[in-house]
Amino acid sequence: MCSTNSKRKPWSSFNLSQPTLSVINDYFKFSFLTHIQESVIPLMLAKKDVLAEAATGSGKTLAFIVPIIEMLLKRKEPPKKNEILAIILSPTRELAAQIEEVFTAFQPLLKGISYSLLIGGRPVSRDIAKLKDYGTNIIIGTPGRICEILSYKDQDLSIQKNVKELEILVLDEADRLLDANFESKMNIILSYLPKQRQTSLFSATQTKEVEALARAGLRQPVRVSVVEKSMDDTCLKTPSTLENYYLVCQPDLKFEYLVSFLMKHKNDKILVFLSTCAGTEYFSLMLERLIRGTNILCLHGKKKDKRFKIFDNFRKLNKGVLVSTDVMARGVDIPAVDWVVQFDVPVSASAFVHRCGRTARQGHQGSALVILMPNEEEYIDFLKFNQSVILDKFQEVLEPKKCLESLRKAQTMDRKIMDLANKAFVSFVRAYSKHECGVLLRVKDLNFGKLAMAYGLLRMPKMPELKGKVVADFSRADVDIKNISYKDKAAEKNRQSNIKAYLETGKWPAKQNEKKEPSEEVEEEEEDTPVNNNGKKKRKGLTDDEEFRRDALLMKKLKQGKITKAEFDRLFDGED
Structure with a gap:
C-alpha cells in the first residue's frame, strides 16, 4: 500500500520505557517517528512476524532495534551469559557495523546484557575467544561469519545449544540475504534456529525469494509497505x-x-x-x-x-x-x-x-x-x-x-x-x-x-x-x-625473468596458484570466467603475459616461414 505524508506521531506516543525514550531524544535527536517505525514497532512489540518494505533511508534500523531493546529490558531476569536471544543478519560488514553502532547508543541501559559484532575481515579465532570469555545475548553479523561460528565445535563453547532459546531473528536487506549468493549460508543458519521464534524481514524491495521465505518460514506475517507518494499520487x-x-x-x-x-x-x-x-x-x-x-x-x-x-x-x-x-x-x-x-x-x-x-x-x-x-x-x-x-x-x-x-x-x-x-x-x-x-x-x-x-x-x-x-x-x-615496464622493481624483475625463460625454453613459466580468500558478499560474478548461454565457460581474455607469448610465437612462425607477413600482421593485431 502507499503511505501518504500524514502527520507524524511523537516517540512519546508509544508505550516505551523512559530510558529508551531518553536515548532516542538525547542521542539521536529524533522527536517524531517515521512511517515505518510507527507501523512496525507496535507489531514487533506484540511479537508478530513482520514483512516490511520501505524506501531506503526511512529509519528501518531503529524500527527493529527498539523492540529488541524493549524486549530485553522488560525481562524479569537478565539473560544468562551465553543465552542468545536475538540475531540480526546483514549482507555486508559495513551495514552490520553500523547496526552495532546504533546499539552502542543504548549500551548504558543494557546492564548485564551483551551484544557482539561477528563479521569477516578478521580472524574467526578472535570472535571465538571473545564468545568463550564473555558470551553474548545479541548477535549482529554477516552470514559468512555467523555460519562459521555456528559450525564451530568446541566443548567449551556450544553456540548451537545457545541459540536454541532464540526469540527474535531480523533479516536486514532481506532481498539481498535471500538471493542465490547467500542461499547456502542462510540455509545452514536457519537450520540451527528454533522454528518457534519471532522473525522480521526488512527491505526496500520485495523479491520472490523474500515472498518464498515469508510463506515458508514466517507465522502469519503482517505485511507493512510504506511507500512515499509523489505530487500526482504515484507511489515512489x-x-x-x-x-x-x-x-x-x-x-x-x-x-x-x-x-x-x-x-x-x-x-x-x-x-x-x-x-x-x-x-x-x-x-x-x-x-x-x-x-x-x-x-x-x-x-x-x-x-x-x-x-x-x-x-x-x-x-x-x-x-x-x-x-x-x-x-x-x-x-x-x-x-x-x-x-x-x-x-x-x-x-x-x-x-x-x-x-x-x-x-x-x-x-x-x-x-x-x-x-x-x-x-x-x-x-x-x-x-x-x-x-x-x-x-x-x-x-x-x-x-x-x-x-x-x-x-x-x-x-x-x-x-x-x-x-x-x-x-x-x-x-x-x-x-x-x-x-x-x-x-x-x-x-x-x-x-x-x-x-x-x-x-x-x-x-x-x-x-x-x-x-x-x-x-x-x-x-x-x-x-x-x-617496452612498458612495471614501476614496482620486483614485478618488473619477475616480468623480465619470465621473458628470458620463455626465449630460452619456448615455455612460459607457470604461475603459482594463489589461494583465494572467501568473500562475504559477491558484488559481481567472477571476472575471468564468463558463461555462455549453454552454461559452458567461454575462453578467457588473454593476460599481458599470454599476449607476449602469443606474439613471440607469431614472430617465430614468421621467421620460419610458416606464416606470411600479411597473416602475421592480421594475427598480431588481434584477429583469430
Whole structure:
C-alpha cells in the first residue's frame, strides 16, 4: 500500500520505557517517528512476524532495534551469559557495523546484557575467544561469519545449544540475504534456529525469494509497505526529497563528463558507483591524478581489511568523493551525501533504487545522477515502469574535461596501470553481459571503440566478446606496449625473468596458484570466467603475459616461414 505524508506521531506516543525514550531524544535527536517505525514497532512489540518494505533511508534500523531493546529490558531476569536471544543478519560488514553502532547508543541501559559484532575481515579465532570469555545475548553479523561460528565445535563453547532459546531473528536487506549468493549460508543458519521464534524481514524491495521465505518460514506475517507518494499520487520507491537526473553522452565522453562534474562540485560529498572492482580501482586512481585538492577514496569488496577504515574516513568527511561498487549500495547510512553518481548502470533495477538511497535520507535533500550511453536511453522508461523511478534531464552545463592523453600517459609510465585499465574494460563488458535488463542493455549494442577510448586503452584487448567484430572509433596509441615496464622493481624483475625463460625454453613459466580468500558478499560474478548461454565457460581474455607469448610465437612462425607477413600482421593485431 502507499503511505501518504500524514502527520507524524511523537516517540512519546508509544508505550516505551523512559530510558529508551531518553536515548532516542538525547542521542539521536529524533522527536517524531517515521512511517515505518510507527507501523512496525507496535507489531514487533506484540511479537508478530513482520514483512516490511520501505524506501531506503526511512529509519528501518531503529524500527527493529527498539523492540529488541524493549524486549530485553522488560525481562524479569537478565539473560544468562551465553543465552542468545536475538540475531540480526546483514549482507555486508559495513551495514552490520553500523547496526552495532546504533546499539552502542543504548549500551548504558543494557546492564548485564551483551551484544557482539561477528563479521569477516578478521580472524574467526578472535570472535571465538571473545564468545568463550564473555558470551553474548545479541548477535549482529554477516552470514559468512555467523555460519562459521555456528559450525564451530568446541566443548567449551556450544553456540548451537545457545541459540536454541532464540526469540527474535531480523533479516536486514532481506532481498539481498535471500538471493542465490547467500542461499547456502542462510540455509545452514536457519537450520540451527528454533522454528518457534519471532522473525522480521526488512527491505526496500520485495523479491520472490523474500515472498518464498515469508510463506515458508514466517507465522502469519503482517505485511507493512510504506511507500512515499509523489505530487500526482504515484507511489515512489525513492525518497520524495530526492532529485533524480540522467545525462546521455557518447561512451568516450563518459569519464570526461564525470571529471567535469566532480570538479564543479568540489565542495560536495559525492558517492560514485561503478559495476566492477577493477573499474572502481582504475578510475579512482585516475581521478586522484586529475582532480587535485579533493579527497578521492576507493572502496570495493576486495579491499578486505581496509574497508572499515575507508568507510569510516568517508563518513567523517564534509566533502570528498568515494568511488565504490555496490558494496556501498545497501543500508549504510553516510551523513550528508549531496550527490550519488551512477557511472555504470547497475546489474538490476532494484540496485538502482538502493544506490540512490545513499542520499536524501531521513527527510534531507539529496540528488542523484546516472550517466547513460545512447544505447541505454530506453532504460529511463524502464525504471519508470519497473521501479516507479522518474528521471529528469540533467540541465547543468558541463564542459567535458579532455582526459585521454592523461590516462594513456599514466599507463605508459607504469605497466601495472596499463594492466588495470585493460582489466577494468574487460570486467565492465562482462558485467554488462549479465545485466538483468538484457533485452534493453545488450552487449552487441555497445560501441566498443568509443568505450575503450573512455578507458584510455593503448590498444584493444583480445577477448571473446570482440571476436569477429570490426571495432571502429578507436585510435590505437603510438607506443610499443612491450617496452612498458612495471614501476614496482620486483614485478618488473619477475616480468623480465619470465621473458628470458620463455626465449630460452619456448615455455612460459607457470604461475603459482594463489589461494583465494572467501568473500562475504559477491558484488559481481567472477571476472575471468564468463558463461555462455549453454552454461559452458567461454575462453578467457588473454593476460599481458599470454599476449607476449602469443606474439613471440607469431614472430617465430614468421621467421620460419610458416606464416606470411600479411597473416602475421592480421594475427598480431588481434584477429583469430
